[in-house]
Amino acid sequence: MRPRYWLLTTISTVLIAAATIAAVNVAVDIYGLYRPSRGRRLPVLGDARVAKYLLSMRYVPENFNAMLTGASVSANWDVTTIEKLRVYNGSLDGGNIVEEKSVIEAALERPGISVVFLLVHPALTYSHEFRTVEMKPSLKLSAFGSSSLWAAYKDMANIRLGRIPRTFDYAGNETFLNARSEMNVHMKQMWNAPDFTLDPPALQAYRDLVANLRAHGVQIVFIVPPTSEQLLQTKRAPLERYLQRMRSEIGTGDLWIDFLSPEHEALCRNRANFSDGVHLTSDGARQVVARINTAVNRWIVERRLVVVER
Amino acid sequence: MLFHSFAYLLIFLPVVVGVHSFLRARTPWPWPQAWLLFASLFFYTRSGSANLPLLLGSIVFNWAIARQMMAQSDDSRRKLYLWAGLTVNITVLFLFKYIHLFLETLAYFRGPRLSFPNWGFPLGVSFFTLTQIMYLVDAYPRAPSSPAARKIFRGLTTASSLFEHATFVAFFPYVVSGPLSRVRLVVPQLRAYTMKESPSVMACRGFFLFSMGLAKKVVLGDSFGTIADAGFAAVSNYSMVEAWIFCLAALFHLYFDFSGYSDMALGAAWMLGIDIPQNFNAPLRARSIAEFWQRWHISLSNFITEYLYNPLSRSMGRPTLATSAIATILAMTIAALWHGPAWTFVAWGLSHGLALAAHQICKRRKLEMPDWLGWLVTFVFLSSTIVFLRTNSLTSAMLMLSRLIPHGDILGHSALKGLLPASPTVLFHPVGLGVVLALFFGTSMEYANAFRPSLRTAFASAFLIVVSLFVMNSAPARQFIYFAF
Numbered sequence: 001m002r003p004r005y006w007l008l009t010t011i012s013t014v015l016i017a018a019a020t021i022a023a024v025n026v027a028v029d030i031y032g033l034y035r036p037s038r039g040r041r042l043p044v045l046g047d048a049r050v051a052k053y054l055l056s057m058r059y060v061p062e063n064f065n066a067m068l069t070g071a072s073v074s075a076n077w078d079v080t081t082i083e084k085l086r087v088y089n090g091s092l093d094g095g096n097i098v099e100e101k102s103v104i105e106a107a108l109e110r111p112g113i114s115v116v117f118l119l120v121h122p123a124l125t126y127s128h129e130f131r132t133v134e135m136k137p138s139l140k141l142s143a144f145g146s147s148s149l150w151a152a153y154k155d156m157a158n159i160r161l162g163r164i165p166r167t168f169d170y171a172g173n174e175t176f177l178n179a180r181s182e183m184n185v186h187m188k189q190m191w192n193a194p195d196f197t198l199d200p201p202a203l204q205a206y207r208d209l210v211a212n213l214r215a216h217g218v219q220i221v222f223i224v225p226p227t228s229e230q231l232l233q234t235k236r237a238p239l240e241r242y243l244q245r246m247r248s249e250i251g252t253g254d255l256w257i258d259f260l261s262p263e264h265e266a267l268c269r270n271r272a273n274f275s276d277g278v279h280l281t282s283d284g285a286r287q288v289v290a291r292i293n294t295a296v297n298r299w300i301v302e303r304r305l306v307v308v309e310r
Numbered sequence: 311m312l313f314h315s316f317a318y319l320l321i322f323l324p325v326v327v328g329v330h331s332f333l334r335a336r337t338p339w340p341w342p343q344a345w346l347l348f349a350s351l352f353f354y355t356r357s358g359s360a361n362l363p364l365l366l367g368s369i370v371f372n373w374a375i376a377r378q379m380m381a382q383s384d385d386s387r388r389k390l391y392l393w394a395g396l397t398v399n400i401t402v403l404f405l406f407k408y409i410h411l412f413l414e415t416l417a418y419f420r421g422p423r424l425s426f427p428n429w430g431f432p433l434g435v436s437f438f439t440l441t442q443i444m445y446l447v448d449a450y451p452r453a454p455s456s457p458a459a460r461k462i463f464r465g466l467t468t469a470s471s472l473f474e475h476a477t478f479v480a481f482f483p484y485v486v487s488g489p490l491s492r493v494r495l496v497v498p499q500l501r502a503y504t505m506k507e508s509p510s511v512m513a514c515r516g517f518f519l520f521s522m523g524l525a526k527k528v529v530l531g532d533s534f535g536t537i538a539d540a541g542f543a544a545v546s547n548y549s550m551v552e553a554w555i556f557c558l559a560a561l562f563h564l565y566f567d568f569s570g571y572s573d574m575a576l577g578a579a580w581m582l583g584i585d586i587p588q589n590f591n592a593p594l595r596a597r598s599i600a601e602f603w604q605r606w607h608i609s610l611s612n613f614i615t616e617y618l619y620n621p622l623s624r625s626m627g628r629p630t631l632a633t634s635a636i637a638t639i640l641a642m643t644i645a646a647l648w649h650g651p652a653w654t655f656v657a658w659g660l661s662h663g664l665a666l667a668a669h670q671i672c673k674r675r676k677l678e679m680p681d682w683l684g685w686l687v688t689f690v691f692l693s694s695t696i697v698f699l700r701t702n703s704l705t706s707a708m709l710m711l712s713r714l715i716p717h718g719d720i721l722g723h724s725a726l727k728g729l730l731p732a733s734p735t736v737l738f739h740p741v742g743l744g745v746v747l748a749l750f751f752g753t754s755m756e757y758a759n760a761f762r763p764s765l766r767t768a769f770a771s772a773f774l775i776v777v778s779l780f781v782m783n784s785a786p787a788r789q790f791i792y793f794a795f
Contacts, residue, residue, distance in 0.1 A: 003510035006763035007517065013772035018779060050784075133784070146784035189544075 021145040030152055031143050032059030039063070044168035045159075046152030049099065052090055052172060053135040054143055056103050061112030064088040064171070065308060069104055070119035071095045072187075073225050073278055075174040077285045082293045084300055084307055085115060089172035094131055097124040097202050101209040102135035108216050114308035116213055117221045117292070120246050122196035122239070123187065123278075125203055175282075187278060191235065196242040203249065210250055219305060221296075222250065226259035226288060229269045231277040255304060257295055259288065267291075311356040313574045314528050314782060322353065326482075327513065327581045334509070334583065343477055343500045346582065353482035354434070361432035364402075365480060371398065372442040373475040376449040388450065395446045403439045406432060411651040434486040436648060438479055440613060445475075445493050447617060470497050481584070483575040487568075489589040489609035499584045509583050511763065516580025518771050519758040523573025525774040526754065528781050530744035531566030534559045537741070541726075542700040545710045549722030553713035560696045562744055565594055568607070573754050587612075592753045597684035599665040599691065600673075614645045631674055638670065639663035649699070654707055658698035665691060 001009075026034050031054035032042050042059050044051040060067065063086065068079050070091040079087035090103045107113050133139060133148070142148055158164045168174050190196065213220050224243060232239065239260070259267065267273060273284030280288060299305035311318050326349040333342040355362050372395060379391035404412075409426045417423045470478065470493060478496045479485070498504060505512050541548070541556025548556065572589035579586045587609045596602035603611045618641040626633040639660065646659020672678070679687065694714055701707040761767060 001763040001765065001768070003508070003514045003763050006514050006768050007510075009765065009768040010517065010772045010775075013769060014775050014779075017772065017776045021776075021780070142783050144783065145780055147781050148784045150780070189546075 018145070025143060025145050025149060029143075030149075030156070031055050031057070032062070033057060033140065033143050037062050041170035043166065043170050044172055044174075045155040046150075047132055047148045048168070048174075049092055049095075049130075049132050049135060050139065050142060050148040051152060051168075052092060053103050053106055053133075053139060055172070056088075056090065056106040057140065058110065060088045060090075060107045061110040065112060066115035066117065067104060067107060067113055068117040068119075069100045070117075070223075070225070071100075071121060071123040073121055073123060073280075074119055074223075076280065076282065077289050077292075078169075078173045079117075079289060079292075080169070080171045080173065081286075081289050082296060084296055087115075087117070087171065089174070091119075091172070091174075092131075093174070095124070096127050096129070096131075096199075097209065098128045098205045099130055099135060100124065101205050101212075104209060105212065106135070106137075108212070108218070113218060115219045115221065115305065117223055118210070118213075120222050120224050120243065120250075122190055122198075122242055125198050125206060125246075126190050126196070128199050128201040128205060187276075191231065191278075195238045198242070198245065206246075207249060219255070221255045221257065221305070223292070224256070224258040224260050225278075226264060226268045226273070226280070226284070228271060228274040228277040229265075230271065232260070232268065255295075255299060257292060259291075264291070311353055313571060313578075314524055314778070316782070317356075319524075319779075322349075322356075323578060323581075327578075330582050331509070331513070334503070339501050340473065343473070346500070347473070347477040347480065350477065350480040350482040350485060354480060354485055357486065358433045360430075361435075364432050364435065365438060365485075366476075368399075368402070368438060368442055369476045369479050370472070371395075372445060372479075373470075373472050376446055376475075379446070380449060380451060392446055392450045396443060399439050399442050399446075403435065405429070406435055408647075408651045411653075437488050437490065438485055440490055440648075441479055444490065444613065444617065445479075448493060474500055481579075481586075483578040483582075484586055487571055487575070488607075489572055489575065489587045490613055491586045491609070496584065496586065503583050505580075505583060505585055512583060513581045514763050515758055515761045516577040516582075518577070518761050518767060519580065519754060520574050520577030521771040521774040521778070522754040522757065523570045523575075523577055524778045525570075526566045526573060527570030528778045529740050530747070531563055531570050532781070533740035534563035534566060534744060538563045538700065542697075542710075545701060545706045545713075546725065547719070548710075548713045548725050549719040550713060550716055551721050552723060552726045553710060554693070555726060557693045557696055557710070557714065559741070560700045561594070561693050562741075562748060564696065564699070565590075565748060566744060569593075569754070573758075577758075588755055590753070591755065592748075594689065594692070594748050595685065596688050597679075597681050598669055599662065599688055600669050602688055602692065603662075603666070610645065614641050618644055631671060635667035635670055638666045642666060652702070653704055654698045654701055657704060657707065658695055661695045661698065 029035060030042065030045060031051065032040055033054060037059040040059065040063070042055060044055065056067075066082075066085040066087040068074055068077065068087055068089045068091060070077075072091065072093040072095070075089065075091040075093055077089060077091075079089050088107075090100065090107070092099055092103070104113075104116060155164070159166050166175075210220065227235075227239070243258075243260070258264075267284070267287055270284075273280055273287065275281050296305060300307060311322060313319075326345075330342055330345055330349075333345050351362070354365060375391055375395035375398075379388050379395070382388045382391065405426075406429060410428070413424050413426060474497050475493075477500055478491075478493055481491075481496065484491055503509060507515070537559035538556060541552070542560065569590040576586055576588065589608050591605040591608065593602050593606035596605050603614075619637050622640055623629060623634055623637040626637060640663070642663030643656055643659040646655045646662070649655050649658075678684075694711060697707045697710040697714075701710060
């Protein structure tokens with residue numbers, strides 16, 4: 001083969017293969033990026049960070065009017081049971097506020113989201129690094145063809161063939177199939193330390209996110225998630241200090257649901273509601289979402305929360 | 311600009327190679343070389359424009375010193391110029407790289423607490439400074455006593471022009487991370503095409519090697535890197551199995567990252583019709599530590615031997631086993647410190663120096679191991695000493711090393727599960743493939759040398775590029791490890 005033809009063959013093969021892969025992926029459009037996605041039910045497949053970020057660009061604002069932002073602590077809260085809002089669960093396993101901020105801000109690029117439930121929890125402000133991918137607009141290119149997309153297709157095929165169970169639904173809710181009986185390394189490090197670390201860049205990202213949400217006219221509901229009484233016995237004072245600091249940073253004018261308040265003491269006391277002290281069992285998560293639902297209904301009646309219908 | 315960025319792959323490299331081929335075919339020298347110099351300076355500027363004055367200053371200074379040195383008839387004056395040049399180069403490296411380590415260490419030992427402005431770390435300063443040191447030493451006109459020495463210094467009796475020297479030092483395939491190249495190899499190739507095969511065959515071969523290097527870096531190296539980064543980010547009480555997995559991942563990461571980079575550098579140079587040194591030759595299959603250093607970062611190993619070990623050894627008088635062992639340990643420690651300003655690097659160099667010295671003693675006493683045992687001992691040694699390159703303190707390094715030996719928790723894997731990202735299938739397939747390729751298959755250089763333009767090699771190359779683009783499009787490009795050295 002003449003060298004010139006070799007180069008020509010190689011480069012044309014690369015171009016044809018890349019164009020074909022991109023065309024197929026645009027046609028399948030598993031992240032709802034390339035055509036109107038209203039009414040589609042797109043689950044999270046593959047790397048949850050990539051998927052939730054890309055779904056937030058178009059699918060979430062076109063199908064939901066509220067988002068829950070948190071870490072693994074809130075990842076299994078089935079927010080589809082909230083009656084008067086269509087909530088998307090943007091919580092990321094092991095996620096921090098910098099990652100969550102990216103997800104929320106991607107959703108704010110289009111009109112649609114009018115309420116955000118924002119967790120106040122040390123896990124969100126413990127660090128500021130992106131865990132698997134840096135979530136920035138250029139990640140959209142990965143939907144043309146990438147290893148994360150390949151992983152998503154593999155998940156999709158395996159779920160359809162019944163080889164693996166579905167772990168996420170169309171609203172981003174995660175099912176903890178194997179209940180977590182033990183905290184992961186990061187969570188352990190965080191709870192074993194004498195005080196809760198407040199990472200300055202993470203705190204700044206939290207402030208920036210709140211300011212951005214307010215600038216977009218999005219109503220914020222801050223949620224302090226429940227923690228088992230057993231864990232609280234050793235960490236109540238540091239946790240109180242943390243929450244006090246966060247309240248002073250955020251301001252108190254917004255809507256708050258504090259699951260550590262005496263009103264929810266029974267929920268925190270019941271060990272059966274927790275799998276490892278911080279993560280809730282399905283039953284515990286159901287109770288938490290029911291209480292959030294009650295609060296939302298009350299606020300809507302009191303006109304403290306305004307639901308914007310698309 | 312990274313070799314594995316879309317800007318480099320899709321715009322910079324095709325444009326530079328295309329225009330260079332056109333100029334070489336249609337215009338006389340110096341136009342193709344002028345284009346190379348322009349492209350190289352553009353490449354360097356895109357990687358950090360603030361550092362360009364340092365690179366240009368280094369080029370002009372070293373060229374002027376070499377010119378002055380070669381013009382002297384008196385040997386003592388020539389030596390004076392050589393030492394002045396070496397001192398300035400080493401001082402520059404010291405000020406940018408080691409001053410803070412020096413001041414911290416001084417303060418640690420109750421010395422004065424001094425501060426020095428942080429000027430940052432100019433990209434490629436370690437590599438182009440070594441290139442300049444080699445240039446000055448090679449240009450020093452000694453009276454060659456043996457035919458071998460005469461051969462080495464042939465062609466260095468006249469100084470290259472500033473234009474040639476600038477193109478040689480700033481040549482974009484190696485300016486940032488090597489391979490360390492010598493003036494007598496590169497400069498003659500700038501004027502005329504000297505390779506045995508035609509430029510178009512070399513361009514295809516370079517493309518083929520580049521595609522292999524890209525896949526090694528992006529698909530294999532970064533997969534190992536994800537595991538290694540997770541394990542070394544905060545060393546904790548890992549089980550023995552976890553500690554070994556993290557160390558092995560770090561070793562394979564370093565190998566695939568740097569050998570992939572070197573393949574891309576050599577591939578790009580071949581596309582431009584210029585040959586530069588090979589840097590890797592299946593180092594993880596080495597059966598002794600000495601063989602490892604003949605196969606790993608070969609251009610640096612040659613530098614250590616010729617410019618550190620030999621002068622140190624000569625300065626100690628009559629060569630004995632003891633003097634060569636001491637020279638080895640010293641040379642390896644200095645070379646390790648070149649990698650980074652930290653005591654962990656010194657510990658790494660010291661451990662390799664001691665291992666090389668032990669190997670010299672064993673060899674002298676004719677104590678030999680079977681090949682398989684030699685490989686195993688070398689591999690275990692390399693995997694365990696990698697902790698010094700990956701941890702940021704000696705305390706963390708010692709903690710990691712302590713986890714490598716059997717202790718209470720041998721088979722635990724909870725930390726591994728917690729630390730690794732959520733999509734292990736994407737990660738583990740390249741990892742398995744990488745181990746098999748590194749230990750049992752031919753090297754990318756062997757495949758490149760056996761290259762013939764055919765449909766099979768065209769599709770293989772296209773496949774590697776498509777897979778690499780696929781992976782590159784998943785996450786932002788991970789920097790080459792050696793950019794930090």
